[in-house]
Amino acid sequence: MAKIKELSDAVDKIFSGIGATGTLHLNSATRERAFEAYVFSLLVKAVIQATGSVIVKGIKTGANPDPIIFRGAPGFMSSKNQDFSYAECSLNGEVFEVHVGVQYVGTSRALHEVDVSIYSHTGAEQVRIGGGLPGTRKLYAAIECKCYDSALGVSLGRTFVGLVSDMGGLKIKAFVTNGRGTGLADYFSKSDRPHPIFSLSPLRPKVADRFVSHVEQKLRRWCGVS
Amino acid sequence: MAEDAQEALDLLLNRLRNTDALDIVEDIETVIARGVTEEDIESKSRSKEYLQRALDPSEAYLLAVELLVANIEPILMKSQALKNLNQAGCDSTSIAWQVDFVDGSPIAPQRHAIDIPTLEGEALDVMTKHLSSVVELLGER
Numbered sequence: 001m002a003k004i005k006e007l008s009d010a011v012d013k014i015f016s017g018i019g020a021t022g023t024l025h026l027n028s029a030t031r032e033r034a035f036e037a038y039v040f041s042l043l044v045k046a047v048i049q050a051t052g053s054v055i056v057k058g059i060k061t062g063a064n065p066d067p068i069i070f071r072g073a074p075g076f077m078s079s080k081n082q083d084f085s086y087a088e089c090s091l092n093g094e095v096f097e098v099h100v101g102v103q104y105v106g107t108s109r110a111l112h113e114v115d116v117s118i119y120s121h122t123g124a125e126q127v128r129i130g131g132g133l134p135g136t137r138k139l140y141a142a143i144e145c146k147c148y149d150s151a152l153g154v155s156l157g158r159t160f161v162g163l164v165s166d167m168g169g170l171k172i173k174a175f176v177t178n179g180r181g182t183g184l185a186d187y188f189s190k191s192d193r194p195h196p197i198f199s200l201s202p203l204r205p206k207v208a209d210r211f212v213s214h215v216e217q218k219l220r221r222w223c224g225v226s
Numbered sequence: 227m228a229e230d231a232q233e234a235l236d237l238l239l240n241r242l243r244n245t246d247a248l249d250i251v252e253d254i255e256t257v258i259a260r261g262v263t264e265e266d267i268e269s270k271s272r273s274k275e276y277l278q279r280a281l282d283p284s285e286a287y288l289l290a291v292e293l294l295v296a297n298i299e300p301i302l303m304k305s306q307a308l309k310n311l312n313q314a315g316c317d318s319t320s321i322a323w324q325v326d327f328v329d330g331s332p333i334a335p336q337r338h339a340i341d342i343p344t345l346e347g348e349a350l351d352v353m354t355k356h357l358s359s360v361v362e363l364l365g366e367r
Contacts, residue, residue: 004230004231004234004284004287005234006363007234007287007288007291007360007363007364008234008237008238010356010359010360010363011234011238011291011294011360013356013359014294014298014353014356014357014360015241015245016356017349017352017353017356018245018298030300030340030341030342031296031299031300033323033340033342034300034301034303034304034307034342035300035303037303037304037307037321038303038304038306038307038310040307041306041307041308041309041310041311041314042310044310044311044314045310045313045314048314054314054315054316055315055316056311056314056316056318064316064317064318065318066317066318066319066320067318067319067320067321067322068308068311068316068318068320068321068322069321069322069323069324070321070322070323071323071324071325071326072323072324072325072334072340073325073326073333073334075325075326075333076326079326079327081326081327082324082325082326082327084324084326147300147303178299178303201299201302201303202299202302202303202305202306202354203295203299203302203354203357203358203361204358204361
């Protein structure tokens, strides 16, 4: 256990930098959104690492939107009410998109919100032109993101496993969180369940690197990159 | 510099009040006031029984620091996300969140605007380093 004085000195240094941050308090919904944006950026990193190319686009303004706008709540891929952003990626001839907070229609016809997803570019274009909701036939990845400041329960894992089971054949399925949960780790230990990543945070760059490498390997395998 | 846990906790709460982070102060004081629930090992009952007890000053201070980290971490997440996207070739200078609409009505209530500060360059590196030190000192709990 850390000595109180050492910890207090370390906390002092945080406050010396707090002037640059402005407001400190963030509600739980804000924390979740920040975590999803971070995970989105790690998927982009994985595509680059796999030797692919990425262009971040706004649905209204095109390449390099400024600001990059993410959904404040799960919504529709085809919506042009705001300049929502996504990453258009190309890897060994496969063209796909990374989205945040998009709703999909599952194989059971139930509507599911996927925190961070990878979808076919062709399919996404059809949805943007025709409207409607994307189905799961061209959904390649589903990442569940949980930003917590307390222990995680197994029920979260069961909910995501239920979602994934309605999503058809995913190439990548992962449950990522900045928290920890021994019960959840045990739950995800079965081979057919989504890959869990705990303690994912900019404060733990080795964990972030491990997640990026995991996604990179999955992308390489799917897109046939040697 | 605080030498004992209660002094360190009082100092932390005062500094948060001075930065106008009153919601965080309230969260910390609420969580500390609730104490902790533990199994009553001296109970003679066959079924498990639990007791609630107050946190000692060390436990209270560690909890307060964890909550402080939890509140700052999303700033680093957003800032690192922007940095990662810039490194991937995106020229955007900021990230924002907006709610979608259906027939003119927002699809979700927005009680609080999603407004997260961004740190860049040396400020991001320095804050990441300081927070990482704290997380390391807190250890795996």
